[in-house]
Amino acid sequence: MSDAAQQLAGSTATGDNKPFAAQLSNVYLSILALFCFKLFVKISLNLLTYFYIVRGNRKEAARISAEFYDYAQQRGSWTDRSPLHDAASQGRLLALRTLIVQGHDVNSVTIDQVTPLHEACLGDHAPCARALVDAGADVNASTVDGATPLWNACAVGSVACTEVLLENGARAQSLPHQPSPIHEATSKGHFGCMEVLLTWGTDVDMDIPHLGTPLYTACVCQELECARKLLREGANVQKGKSLDSPLHAAAEKDCTAMVKLLLDFGADINARDGECRRPVEVAPPSSLTEGFLLLYEAMPRLLSQLCRQCIRTCVGQDRLHLLCHLPLPSRIRSFLQYQ
Numbered sequence: 001m002s003d004a005a006q007q008l009a010g011s012t013a014t015g016d017n018k019p020f021a022a023q024l025s026n027v028y029l030s031i032l033a034l035f036c037f038k039l040f041v042k043i044s045l046n047l048l049t050y051f052y053i054v055r056g057n058r059k060e061a062a063r064i065s066a067e068f069y070d071y072a073q074q075r076g077s078w079t080d081r082s083p084l085h086d087a088a089s090q091g092r093l094l095a096l097r098t099l100i101v102q103g104h105d106v107n108s109v110t111i112d113q114v115t116p117l118h119e120a121c122l123g124d125h126a127p128c129a130r131a132l133v134d135a136g137a138d139v140n141a142s143t144v145d146g147a148t149p150l151w152n153a154c155a156v157g158s159v160a161c162t163e164v165l166l167e168n169g170a171r172a173q174s175l176p177h178q179p180s181p182i183h184e185a186t187s188k189g190h191f192g193c194m195e196v197l198l199t200w201g202t203d204v205d206m207d208i209p210h211l212g213t214p215l216y217t218a219c220v221c222q223e224l225e226c227a228r229k230l231l232r233e234g235a236n237v238q239k240g241k242s243l244d245s246p247l248h249a250a251a252e253k254d255c256t257a258m259v260k261l262l263l264d265f266g267a268d269i270n271a272r273d274g275e276c277r278r279p280v281e282v283a284p285p286s287s288l289t290e291g292f293l294l295l296y297e298a299m300p301r302l303l304s305q306l307c308r309q310c311i312r313t314c315v316g317q318d319r320l321h322l323l324c325h326l327p328l329p330s331r332i333r334s335f336l337q338y339q
């Protein structure tokens with residue numbers, strides 16, 4: 001019984017092999033035919049798309065164009081990376097405009113809720129970002145990680161994209177559960193983005209429980225210019241992360257220039273952190289910073305410095321930008337603005 005079955009199987013196998021071997025000679029012809037067919041289909045679809053655009057049927061054009069670009073339309077409101085995502089991330093403005101005209105949804109999202117605008121900002125492609133915003137892209141869109149296009153622009157240091165977004169009504173300050181653009185820009189030393197954010201009204205002392213203030217972030221990441229800008233804009237020099245002051249962070253990093261800057265702006269050298277330590281106690285032993293702090297403690301403060309801090313405190317953070325309009329000799333004005 002089993003022998004018969006084996007014989008039968010053997011005979012069918014040899015029987016199948018013969019026509020297959022015969023087909024082998026035609027395989028190149030088949031591939032060529034298939035290729036020509038696919039090319040024909042693609043060309044006809046493309047022609048159809050243009051036909052529909054001319055006739056003004058954009059929805060149908062988008063559907064056909066989607067087929068043309070071989071991306072699968074998913075059920076529901078999201079699609080995986082659309083041609084718009086690709087064009088935006090590569091900064092291909094012309095392709096992007098064409099796709100928008102063809103009626104592709106500028107707010108289509110990937111499974112991670114990434115929009116084409118997110119991609120344009122991550123690639124520092126401001127013209128693409130502008131084209132998307134003009135076509136109605138949501139400037140406040142948020143990915144599953146809470147990242148907004150503005151956060152992406154700040155992460156890569158794209159000043160132009162940051163401006164495009166803020167000019168078009170993007171939220172300058174993140175919601176509590178979202179990553180914060182100003183902290184991101186500060187931590188990476190993207191001075192330009194930070195400046196634009198402050199101009200558009202981001203709170204200079206914005207406090208995030210696990211990160212602290214932007215000034216504290218600048219001290220941890222040793223971004224001196226960012227720290228200087230924040231302090232000039234009136235950042236509270238004492239405010240860090242819970243009890244840790246910015247001076248503690250700078251001392252711990254042995255960043256003498258930062259320590260000096262903070263002290264110039266009136267940082268309290270006797271502030272205590274969560275473990276009741278003073279800045280000089282968190283500085284690495286026998287480091288330059290420790291020496292500097294010990295020396296500073298022993299020296300009397302300059303009267304001019306004390307006067308400056310007193311005046312700035314009286315003026316108040318909200319009115320610091322008006323200092324330049326005070327009818328004072330320009331040298332005193334510059335001194336008051338730390339310039």
Ligand SMILES: *[C@@H]1O[C@H](CO)[C@@H](O)[C@H](O)[C@H]1NC(C)=O
Pocket residue numbers: 138139140168169170171
């Ligand atoms: C973005 O959010 C801000 C702040 O909540 C709001 O004022 C603005 O209208 C929003 N923009 C859009 C386009 O939804």
